[in-house]
Amino acid sequence: MNNTIINSYYDRLPGSYLFSTIAKKIKEYQKLNEKADIIRLGIGDVSSPLIPAVIEAMHKAVNEMSVKETFHGYGPEQGYRFLREAIIRGEYTPRGISMDPDEVFVSDGSKCDVANIQDLFSTHIKIAIPDPVYPVYLDSNVMAGRTGIIKSDGRFSKVTYLASNAENQFQPALPKCPVELIYLCSPNNPTGTVLSRDTLQKFVDYANEKGAIILFDGAYNCYIRDESLPHSIYEIPGARSCAIEFRSFSKTAGFTGIRCAYTIVPLELSKLHSMWLRHQTTKFNGVNYITQRAAEVIYSKEGWKQTKTIINDYMETASMIRNELISCGYTVFGGEHAPYIWWKIPKGQKSFDFFDHLLSTCEVVGTPGSGFGPCGEGYFRLTSFGDREQTKIAMKRIREML
Numbered sequence: 001m002n003n004t005i006i007n008s009y010y011d012r013l014p015g016s017y018l019f020s021t022i023a024k025k026i027k028e029y030q031k032l033n034e035k036a037d038i039i040r041l042g043i044g045d046v047s048s049p050l051i052p053a054v055i056e057a058m059h060k061a062v063n064e065m066s067v068k069e070t071f072h073g074y075g076p077e078q079g080y081r082f083l084r085e086a087i088i089r090g091e092y093t094p095r096g097i098s099m100d101p102d103e104v105f106v107s108d109g110s111k112c113d114v115a116n117i118q119d120l121f122s123t124h125i126k127i128a129i130p131d132p133v134y135p136v137y138l139d140s141n142v143m144a145g146r147t148g149i150i151k152s153d154g155r156f157s158k159v160t161y162l163a164s165n166a167e168n169q170f171q172p173a174l175p176k177c178p179v180e181l182i183y184l185c186s187p188n189n190p191t192g193t194v195l196s197r198d199t200l201q202k203f204v205d206y207a208n209e210k211g212a213i214i215l216f217d218g219a220y221n222c223y224i225r226d227e228s229l230p231h232s233i234y235e236i237p238g239a240r241s242c243a244i245e246f247r248s249f250s251k252t253a254g255f256t257g258i259r260c261a262y263t264i265v266p267l268e269l270s271k272l273h274s275m276w277l278r279h280q281t282t283k284f285n286g287v288n289y290i291t292q293r294a295a296e297v298i299y300s301k302e303g304w305k306q307t308k309t310i311i312n313d314y315m316e317t318a319s320m321i322r323n324e325l326i327s328c329g330y331t332v333f334g335g336e337h338a339p340y341i342w343w344k345i346p347k348g349q350k351s352f353d354f355f356d357h358l359l360s361t362c363e364v365v366g367t368p369g370s371g372f373g374p375c376g377e378g379y380f381r382l383t384s385f386g387d388r389e390q391t392k393i394a395m396k397r398i399r400e401m402l
Contacts, residue, residue: 079106192334
């Protein structure tokens with residue numbers, strides 16, 4: 001093959017995606033240690049089954065698909081109106097946010113949306129990305145050619161990094177250099193911390209003043225326990241003229257295996273709204289009817305009650321992990337408004353070395369902090385999505401063996 005015809009920006013990516021690297025390391029360890037009893041507290045996949053209300057709705061929808069009069073083929077690319085209205089009624093109206101169903105775009109995952117949204121923007125714009133943060137933001141822009149080359153410190157030459165650390169209480173400062181596209185994530189993955197109302201207002205004011213766009217990832221908003229904290233960027237005055245928001249049913253309702261999410265593009269952003277509609281109608285055939293009926297029922301009285309029970313269970317596990325590590329003398333962040341615990345590892349250790357040490361000593365898997373950005377070095381992410389009893393065993397191993 002003639003290599004000049006391929007997208008050479010892919011060569012600037014790390015050797016493999018973070019979680020693929022972790023999976024490979026686990027596989028290699030298991031090959032050498034066939035009797036290994038590994039407990040996974042790394043990848044943020046859920047362990048609780050779908051709630052009864054969702055299963056009932058799916059069965060009903062499957063039955064509808066078996067009858068000619070109620071069969072559904074291709075659906076609207078933007079999502080069925082019944083789900084878009086349910087999302088507004090369940091997520092936004094209770095927080096005083098007005099929204100038109102046409103502003104809601106249902107998809108098969110916020111990872112795809114977050115990666116694909118950058119198709120709407122010029123490859124010449126300057127971007128700002130939190131550090132540390134979910135690696136898809138950066139990697140998708142590397143693929144598009146916006147990031148420049150990687151430097152010796154692990155940062156890309158054309159990216160503005162918004163440091164989020166203990167020194168600034170995980171509230172990043174505004175970019176010092178002009179940028180046109182700003183990624184924000186709250187609650188943050190991986191730190192589990194939440195951006196304050198004041199911080200979000202500063203970014204919204206900056207974006208409106210500079211003509212920039214904020215891409216706000218709120219995938220974990222339902223884990224925020226303090227109702228005074230902002231759950232949505234649209235709680236902030238001025239956000240509708242500068243912000244796009246991403247949400248997911250994967251972590252809210254355990255949809256990691258059936259895939260459903262949504263993106264909000266306000267009508268005030270008329271050009272981007274029409275472009276995203278064109279993007280989705282060209283590149284996406286819509287989420288299947290059965291899954292959308294399953295998502296809709298989450299916002300019923302019984303569905304939301306069952307969903308909150310699962311969320312509370314995960315947060316109780318997060319509190320247990322957090323308290324266990326603190327009792328062992330470690331410094332930790334997160335675990336209060338998100339299912340992630342940001343563990344400060346012993347000084348001088350590299351996070352990938354710590355991964356190997358934790359695996360070989362305790363047979364417990366987490367995620368190296370450096371995989372989320374340079375500011376993640378020296379930290380380690382644990383997730384509370386695992387089985388509660390298995391997580392208790394993992395914490396016992398850490399307490400007694402590490």
